[in-house]
Amino acid sequence: MKKRSLAVSVVMGLMALGLVACGGSKSSSSESTASGSGEQGASSDELSVAIWDTNQEPGLKEILDDFTKETGIKTKISVVKWNEYWTMLEAGAQGGSLPDVFWMHSNESERYMSNDMLLDLTDKIKASDKIKVENYPGDIWGLYTYNDHYYAVPKDVDTIAIWYNKKLFDEAGVPYPTSDWTWDDLTETARKLTKSDGSQYGLAVKMDNNQAGYYNLIYDKGGYVISDDKKKSGWDDPKTIEGMNILDTWIKEGLMPSAETMSENGEEVLFQSGKVAMVPQGSWMIASYKANEYTAQNADIVELPKDAKTGKRVSLYNGLGWAAAKNGKHTEEAWKLIEYLGSEPAQKKQAELGVTMSAYKGTSDAWVKSANFNLQAYLNMMDDMVIRPYSRSTVSWENADNEIITKVYTGELTMEEACKQMAEQMNEKLAEEQK
C-alpha cells in the first residue's frame, strides 16, 4: 500500500520533470534523396541541403541532380517548414550539426555571421571564375556580408505585385487593373468587389504580411520602418502612419476578411478558393499559384499601385542566400555546391523552371516565360526597390509588431496607437542590440 503510492509519486515526479527536460524535438520535416540512390539517412558522402519552401523543392531537386551528374557528389535535400526551420538551425548551430548547405534569410543572417557559424566564402569567391560579385545585386550581398566578409552566395531576388482573380472581376463587371493605377484606385476596386453578405472580399492583407503587404504602403508615402543605422524605429513617423492609414481604411470598411478568418486560412487559401479578389504577394509564390488549378486558370498579376501624392511605387525586396556550415565535415564539397548553385547555368535553370527569380543578372527573361502569368509585373517592380527592413533581432520585433497590429484588425487599438506601441517596443529591442 505504501509502496504503491510511492511508486505512483515517483512516476508522477518524473512526468513533471520530463517537461523541463523537453527540448525542441518537434519538426515536421520531409526528407528525400535527390541523387536517386534510394538510401535513407544521410550517409557520410552525401551533402545535406536544407530549405523551407516546399514549392521550390521539385525545381531545386532537378538542379541538384545536375550537380550530382557533373561532380559525382550526392546531395540530400530536406524541407522543413519556416518556423521549425529556424528551430532546427538554431539547435544545429549550437550542437555543431548544421546541414552542409542551407538557405539564409536577412531576418537571421547577422546572428549567424557574427557568431561565426557560417563558412567564410570571401577567398573562395575571389578565386572562383563562376561567382563574380558584380553579377548579383549589391543589396543582397549586403545581407550576407559581415565585417567585409561574404558568408553566402545570393540565390534569388523577390519583389511584390498584386494578384487578382479575373473571374471575380468579370462577374462584377470591373475592368482589370493596369500598371498605372493608384492606391485609391485599388481601394475603390476593392469596394466594388466586396459583397455585403461576406461571401466575397475585395482584398486580403494578413496581419503578418509586412513585406508583401503594408510595408509597401509605408515606403510609398515616404515613411520607413527602421533607420539606416538600425538604431531607431520608423513606426511613429507621421508618413509611416499615413501609409498605414490606407490599411486602416481597408480594415474599417470591411474590404478584407476578418482577422479570425485570415488567421485560420491565410491569404493564399482565401485567394485560391475565390473568397478574395486581390492579394499582394511576393514573387516566391508563383510555383504555388501555378500548381493550383483554379488560380492557374483565373489569376493574373499586376504591378503594385502608385501613390497618387508622392508618385512613388516602391516594392520591398529581399533575397535568400546559399550558406554553408563553418564546422561542417564537407566544407570543400559544400562550397562546390554553393558555387554551382550560384553559377550562371544553375541560376538560369532556376529561373526557367520558375522556381524563383534568380539573383544572377540577366536571367530574368527566362523567368518571365516560366509561367502563364504576367510575370513582367514583378520585373517592373524592380525599378524602385527597398530592401526588407532588418536588424540583428528582426524576428523578435517583427513578431511583436504582428501581435500589436492584429489588435487593429480586431478593433482593440486604433492604427495610430498601434504604430506608437510598435515604435516603442521596437526601439527598446534595437537599444538592446547596441549593448
Next chain:
Amino acid sequence: MAEEKKKGFSFTSREKNEFIWGWLFILPTIIGLVVLNIIPIINTIYQSFFKTGDFGRGNIFVGLQNYQKVFADKEIWQALLNTVRYAIVEVPFSIAISLVLAVLLNKKIKGRSVYRTIIFLPMVAAPAAIAMVWRWLYNSDFGLLNHIFHSKINWVSSPSIAVYSIAVIGIWSILGYNMVLFLAGLQEIPGDYYEAAEIDGATGISSFFNITLPLLSPTIFFVLVTRVIASLQVFDLIYMVIDNTNPALGKTQSLVYLFYRYSFVNKNIGYGSTIVVVLLLLTLLVTVLQMIGQKKWVYYN
C-alpha cells in the same frame, strides 16, 4: 574473496552477483534518465539565472532578474490562467467520460474489443495529424462543424471560446488512454462484491458509486494526477491549431507555448527557461497538494 572478507565486506558471492546484475539491469534506464532528463533539468535551472547569448555563448549572469520579470509579466499570468482553464475542462471531462466508457465496455457485450479499439485509436494517431484534422473541422469558413450546424462560430479564433475548443480536442484524444487504465483497474475488482451487493438488493447505479468508485479510486487518482501534469504542459495542440496571428492567441497560449516562443522563436533561452522552471514548481506544488488530498478519498484496499 578472502581479501574482501578481511576488509570487513559482508557480501557473499551471491549477494555480490545480485548487486552487479541489479545495477546492470537498471543501468540503461539510469543513463537515459541522466542524459535525457537530469542533465537538461539542471541545465535549464542554471540557464534561468542568465541572460543567454546567441547559440549558448556569452551568457551573462543576472541572478533573479528573469524571475522578477516573469512575475511582473502580465502575459505570463494570462498564460497561466489559460493553462488552468484548459486543465479545468480537460481533466474532469476526460476522466468522467472515459470512466463511464470503461464501465460500459467492461461488461460482456457484443463487439466489445471493436469498441475498445475504436476508442483507443486517437491515441495511436500523431498529435500533429489530430490537430490538423480538428483544425479543419473547426475552420469557421470551410469547416464541417459550422457547415452542419449552419453557424458562423469562430471555434478556434474567438478569444472567449478557443481555449475550450482546444480542450475538446484534448479530451477526445486522451479518452482511449484513460479508458484502458480504468479497464485494468476494473478488472482487479473481485466479482463477488457485486454479487453480494445484488443479493442485498443494490441497483447497478448504487453499486457503481459504492463499489466501483471506491475500489477504483487508486486508478482514478493515478489518472487524475498524471492528467493534471500533462494538461499543465499542453503545447502541441495549441501550436498546431492556433496560428501566430490568431486574435485568440493571447487567450489560449499556455505556459509551455510561451516557453517555446521565448526559447526557440525569440531566442531568449534564459527567459524561456525561467518560465519552465516556474511551471515545474507549480506542477510540483499541485501534485503535492493532490498527494495530501488523496488521503481523504483514495482507498488502497
